[in-house]
Amino acid sequence: MSATTGQPDAPLDPTLDPTADDEAHGPGSPPDHSPRAVLRYPAFRRLWLVLGLSSLGDWLGLLAVTFFAAVLAGGAATGDGLDLRAVDLTSTEAGLAVSLVFVLRLAPAVLLGPLAGVLADRVDRRVALVVGDVVRGLLFLSIPLVGELWWLYVATVLVEVTALFWMPAKDAMVPTLVPRRRLEAANQLGVVATYGTAPVAALLFVVLVWLSNALDGIAGLAPVLASPVDLALYANAVTFLVAAVVVARLPLPPGARGSAADRAARAVRRDDTTHDTTHDTTHDGMPGGGPARVSVWRQVWDGWVFIARTPLVRGLVGGMIGAFAAGGFVIGLGIPYVATLGAGAPGYGVLFGAVFVGMALGVWQGPRTLRDVSRRRLFGAAIAAAGVALVVVGLSPDIVLSVVAVTVLGFLAGLAWVTGMTLLGAEVDDAVRGRTFAFVQTAVRVVLVAVMAAGPALAAAAGERAVEITDALTWTFSGPGLVLALAGLLAVVVGVATYRGLDDRPGRSLRAELLEALRRGSGDPFDVARPHPGFFLVVEGGDGSGKSTLVDGIGRYLADELGHDVVLTREPGGTALGRELRRLVLDRDPATGPRDEGPVPRAEALLFAADRAQHVATVVRPALEAGAVVVGDRYVDSSIAYQGARGDLDAADVERVSRWATGGLRPDLTVVLDVDPDVARTRLHGRDGADGADRLESAGDDFHAQVRQTFLDRASRDPHRYLVVDASQEPADVLLQVERRVRRMVPLSPRQRAVAAERLAADARRREALEARAVEEAAEEETGRARVREAMAAERERQERAERERLASEAERMRARAEAHRRHLREGDTDVLPVVTDHAAARHDGLHEGDRPDADVTYDLDDTRPFVLELPDEADESDGVGRGPRR
């Protein structure tokens, strides 16, 4: 329902229709991470707020319920209510109660996860969300009202079961509310709403504890209101109920609710405009626009086999599970750990919040700050570093140090999580991506359950240990602290193993990479390119790798087969000024080229940048703004690879100069042609004779190996924007590979738009005709029904008339018979008997149905017993009286 009109699914601003954006940008266009842009989609914005609200409620509920469980199990219940100050939170009972709460919260996911996913695909998503929020609100409300530990456990399981259906419904709805290219930003915002609300909940919990302490002093207040846990649970219930109202009023675009008709409508819209449906995939990674109707269990199994057999995915999944195992110890041991530091409920809240502040920062800021660090390396390194932070937490004797270490831990865990998810998303094929994510989610939950259950038991077994460092100094470890430190060590081992397994830049210092990334910071002042309706494709690679050949081929494909306006260009030398610059930098002919040894490295870099500035401003950008596809032979990456390869210029500086020169214009896709320089040398020899080969030889093998590696490194960091093609293949195969990727990314060409528009118009005409036909048929049916009604009324009228006439004639006969009777009495003629020819008349005189045969009946007036009479010929039937033999 619309918020303002109360109408269901009020129409959206057409410029914000996700499907329209998909149509304009094509299914494979690179992601746009602008949070502001994705929040402009009203339905997503509200769903995001709902997610934040529900998550806030969830965290608050988790804090309150775990605390409530500890309080109840700690035996602090008094006759007047709960006295929190009397609770022993370090008791084994309290620890086990908290563990049980976590186990109960996670167990349903393990058992019901696949079922919930299947169901979420079948029910109306809005209904699932509203019901999920209302049910959870009521359950949280019931916990303090019932006030029993057993009900707390039951309600916990029910909350989790409800959430299981709520989450996939929400996840499935998000891709229908935003365009494909903004989905990653939507997911990033989703993570922020989910985890970023944890510190807010922690803060709220602390405030509620203070508030409750204040209320405690006010005489006459009901004890239920004075309990911080109760207040938190009531506040939690309110967040869910408000979320339900907001979802019920979401202005949803077509297809968002997930009903069969809804989905079909969306599929039709997509099919109408997606020119390459064979490569189209849904956001959940299932090919062909929805999960195939094969056995759910078969699909799950295939996914597991894929993970086990793919080293990269295996490494990623293993790393994530290891990281979560370490995290599980933190959650499971949080309360007893804080208690050993003597920090109590506020300390627990602050520590809990600190993890999630760090996590939110890690998810949001980490990938931006460390943008140029290899993602594969970053993943393993973040897990190992998080392990170190956890060791510090475990060994910390002080709550302040613990809070700092826990914040760092959260940052690194968040960074590892988002990096792992992004790598999985980018490296796992569409067809198995959904199942891979499902496996990660389930495995992570299983591990969390196991670890959280084991944590308190291990802590109890470890007990308190004292290590004598010197005669005067003894270090005392609590049981929980020791287990956390060991969990940290486990994470370090997993992180290092993952780093080694995934390292894609062996031999290069990670420290240097990190320092360089930190020095550059997250802000890129030149990354401010204006959006344009065209598409910018760049072909990069070493000399002789086949760039010009590919540029020609892909240009023909785009123009002839897809119908695009295409501009083919090159650097250096794409403009008149550029040709002069090219001659100055590259021409080795003493008659026309530089007479001395050539430009110094900085001058060379600036000359290439000058060529690029002129080229972008006068050729590339105008064409893109006119909606053309620009195919460029070399761009910024060439400068970084070539000018950075000799080692006398910093690659980051070279990139910054180019960014400035281009105003931040980035290619939508860069194809890197990768081939052994020896192979390229042979090709150049074939094309240019010895001169061409010399060009390569003069720079040296190391130089070309470095250039090649730089291209590959840059591509591996951003697989959305790059396509690496093995250029040792035949030109036709290289071209085919590029065509496949490009046709999924380019927007619709004018010709395709015309075809799509015509198809849509034809569809609209067909729909209109169908509707008109349906209206006609309905009218015809109505006319038919009216005719039947009229005929029935006429028949009824006829029957009533006939009945009236029959009754009148019967009355007349009766009158005549009575007259005859009277005449008979008067005349004393006993030989004549009246003959009744009418059954009704016989009944009138007291004869019964069973007494009579079908023939007419005659009776004696004195003796009314009936008998069969053969009517005499002269019998007069007109008055119902005949004459017959005497008896």
Ligand SMILES: Nc1ncnc2c1ncn2[C@@H]1O[C@H](COP(=O)(O)OP(=O)(O)OP(=O)(O)O)[C@@H](O)[C@H]1O
């Ligand atoms: N995939 C290929 N397999 C074999 N030969 C190829 C292939 N691609 C291109 N060639 C041939 O190799 C030579 C160089 O190709 P091309 O000019 O396309 O390379 P380039 O990368 O543009 O070179 P340059 O660095 O000079 O710009 C040409 O003779 C071309 O026909």
Ligand SMILES: Cc1cn([C@H]2C[C@H](O)[C@@H](COP(=O)(O)O)O2)c(=O)[nH]c1=O
């Ligand atoms: C754009 C650009 C190019 N170069 C180098 C790379 C090549 O050796 C030549 C260009 O030759 P091609 O035949 O056009 O491929 O210039 C460079 O060093 N820096 C750059 O930015």
